[in-house]
Amino acid sequence: MxxxxxxxxxxxxxxxxxxxxxxxxxxxxxxxxxxxxxxxxxxxxxxxxREIATVKILSHGQDLLKLDPKEVSITQEERQVLEKISKASEQISLSKITLPEASKRDEIIKVLIDKGLIEAEEKIKKTxxxxxxxxxxxxxxxxxxxxxxxxxxxxxxxxxxxxxxRKTLCGHSQQLSTPIDNTEPSVEKDTNIGDEEILEIIRNLDRELGSDNYLPIFHLRKKLQPPLTRDELDKALYRLQASDQIELSTLLDPTDYKPDEVEAGIIQNIGGSLFFIIVY
Structure with a gap:
């Protein structure tokens, strides 16, 4: 460093x-x-x-454009945006995708990324x-x-x-000096939470919070960490996604969330953090 x-x-x-x-x-x-x-x-x-700086089409997106529009599961507007991106020799900046209007364009870009049709490169947000x-x-x-x-x-x-x-050491010192009360039997925390139980908790949180099947991950972390560790919960979510029970979706615009809420997402090497949970 x-x-x-x-x-x-x-x-x-x-x-x-x-x-x-x-x-x-x-x-x-x-x-x-x-x-x-x-x-x-x-x-x-x-x-x-962050914000998306540029996008480029992936091979899966190129293949989809060769198919009959009636045979694919994307809307006409999504196809128009995908065609615009496909015409760029390399990456294309979002500012050059003028239709539809910016707010709808950004939502379409997010859908195309989630479907694996395009790839985004992010940069530090300008404002x-x-x-x-x-x-x-x-x-x-x-x-x-x-x-x-x-x-x-x-x-x-x-x-x-x-x-x-000093702040760190003070917190550590308090943990060490906390007396242990031996009069009560110790109870081991139950960390044996199955994937199906986690799925049910996701459904319940979505209903309670009214998140319309778009539950931010930080709500689930507050509920399950502890007893689960961050890594244990991430692996459970990946298993649920692999078994087609949920979908993990990225966050494009973090302005509506606090930094610690954004940080609760699952960081990826490419694209934004996985932030929303969608139940199938």
Missing amino acids: DINELDFLLQLLGCNDYCSSYDAIEFKSLKTKDKICLSLGKQKLIDYT KAEVWLTERGIEYLRDDYVAEGAGNISLDLLGNYLRFM
Whole structure:
């Protein structure tokens, strides 16, 4: 990690909930801010609000366009957008897809991505973007980072790091010093939650929250973590998807959600995080 990336992380440590506006004055002095942010994002140390920059058609999409429109399960508008994308030699920016109107276009793009017909490349959102430290970033600074070599770090940034470590150590100390009450028999948490039970919980949450079969994953995490770990729940959702009981859909516009809610999605190497659960 170079000194500029470390500077960026330490700046975030001084922000409320380790989250900041991307255009905050603290980052103004970083000339390569976009490059730094993308690098830290690839390392899963930070995350940020995103938007789709470009899209390109995949081979499955090309094959679909060769079929009779009556034989395929896409609407006429979806086909028109797919045809527009197919005419580009490489990627095409969303601004060049002028029909239908932007709001409907974005929804169609999302559908085409979910169906595996096109691929999207994301970038940092142009306006009102936020950036935040991920759980992995917190763990890295707390447990893994080793300072090496020489570099200029301001005392303000050093202070951010010291406060962060004191807060972490204080929480750990309280856990260690909590007395154990031996008068009550210990009860082991039941982590043996089956996939069918998880599916039923998804249905119940969807009804309770009125999410119209488009349940954001963070609601399920609040319900099941603990007793399940994040990884256990992710694997269960993948199993349900593989057995065609649910579909996991991406989030294109995160502006309506808090950073920690966005972070609850399942990060993918390509495309946006899997964020919504749809029951078949």
